[in-house]
Amino acid sequence: MSITRYGYRNAISGFFEFPTENAKRLLPPHLEPLEPHHGTSIFSLTAFEFTESMVGPYGEVVASVIVAPLIREGERFPKSAFYPYQVGTTTQAARDHAIERWHLPHWMEDLEVAFSQGGGEITVKVAEGGSPIAEMTIAEHVASPVSHLYQCFMHNGNGSYMANITMEGQQSEHEDERGRLTLFEHPFHQGLVIEDVADLPFRELWMRDGQQLFDPLLRLGSA
């Protein structure tokens, strides 16, 4: 399997502090949450506006815990690593594709993932059948072209996996605490104690007009 490419118009991430005890409940035993402070881990919400892929354009929202990356001598160092514990998409085809190819855990119904921009901000509203799931706003900073390597970990009954993901595009990143997050009571958030998640992101990432490149999936040891 060669590199899998997804073109996007917008990819936004907010990074929010939440208790490590909650993070550990969301992670498989072989992964450790990364703690910016003792007892505090990082919940991230990422929303994609994909414009081209093997399954056409679609929207996607990824709820993750930031984890310790695997850093190996002689290999390119990842910027960071994450474990998506819940992924939602706007189309069945996108869901089937990501489950089959990447073993990512999915919410099995179509979601609405709507982006709106203005005033140096971008907002994504995520809902299912009109029932709100999340609303996140990310503020803009200076944008510059980047190519960053990330590690994405997956785990299911058959084993543990990792994929190297390269994110290319115009990136704005800052820690100005100008964004915000509202998580609504919805079974999408199962396992997450919503009231313990900070509503201000300590870091905000906005990438535009780029591509996400997945290396072939790697199997890690035993399940």
Next chain:
Amino acid sequence: MEAARKKDAERAPFSDYDYSSFYHGAGDDPVNILGPFAAWYQEALQAGYYLYSEPLHSAPSTRVLVENGKTGQLRELLNLASYNYLGISYREEVKAAAVEAVKKYGLGASGSPILSGTFDIHRKLAQAVADFKDKEASILFPTGYSANVGFISAIMRAGDNIFLDQYSHASIVDGAILAKSKTVFFRHNNPLDLERKLGRCTGKKLVAVEGVYSMDGDVCALPEIVEVAKRHGARILIDEAHSTFLFGPNGRGVAEHFGLDQEVDFHLGTFSKSLGGQGGFVCGSRELIDYLNGFSRSRFFSCNLSPILAAGLLAGLKIVEEEPQLRAKLWSNVAFLRRRFAEEGVDIGKSTSQVMPVLVNDDAKVFGVAEKIQEGGLYLQPVTYPAVPKHKSRLRISVSAAHTEEDLEQAVGVIAGVLREQGMLCR
């Protein structure tokens, strides 16, 4: 795999990574991380990390002889990096006291403070600190770090709750870790967030703040934080590392500055900042100090402060008490530098103290800026993520009472000149 190899061969800029990128290595061998870190660090050193830990060949006065980390050459630079806020550590009286002490006691304490390592000079220093802080008693620690670690882990336990400002010094965080208490971080200097978090906890509660925050130079919102903490039955610790001997009518610190000396429960400080020495202390009731004597493991499992240091610190403290004009000179210098930076458009953020960050706000460019500033004759270091938030890189200035206005004018000229070249002035 071909694509993966191609990508491995690509080199990301060193500034894409930092110390936080090398916390975890792959595999089961703890040394696996050393190779990847070394590969990055060698590049980082060349690109600017050499500016850290450049050896000084002279006393940390306003002019220092610095060994360049890249060329090894010695050069005299204007010192804007050392704490020494009152310019005391190299005063003749201090050096003389230290010399007398080394003649009398030799080099070190040669023992734990609870066994054979306590000397008469330690008792004198502890009493002098307690008197200065207007407290019943005080206890000395070998470093400020060990004071915070030792104090917090001595009085807090598993199941208790410790509320820390998100910009808390590592020693406060490490004390909380050692105490095994539940640690809750509140947003920096934000009493509303503290209130929200205190309201969700039951049991023993400790709120830890700092008088002056070391990376931003802003002063603790103590009146509001005390009010919130008291409403929720929480005890309050203030670490006055950067504010003792400077703030307040008598120099006791930020708690005195706000008239809240009696409202704050626990007063900690260091000797390494304003006195330019080494060591830490806790002040309070005799009951508290006796308890800490028996339960502060970071203290009694360390050798006591060297009696040479204790003697020098005692002499330094005498200067602080006898020369309040030093504090006045420091604040005059701070006001002068703030005004001049404002006139030149140099951004110092929220600083209202002698700690002044010159905000560069560019993690990739900050080392280049720092190099040019050193070439211009100033000694100061860049501070980058993770010590400060991403893209909040800065150069941290420590203003001293020993600086002259000519020194500070020289600093303004060099810094504003370099920032102007880089298009980094505010206006």
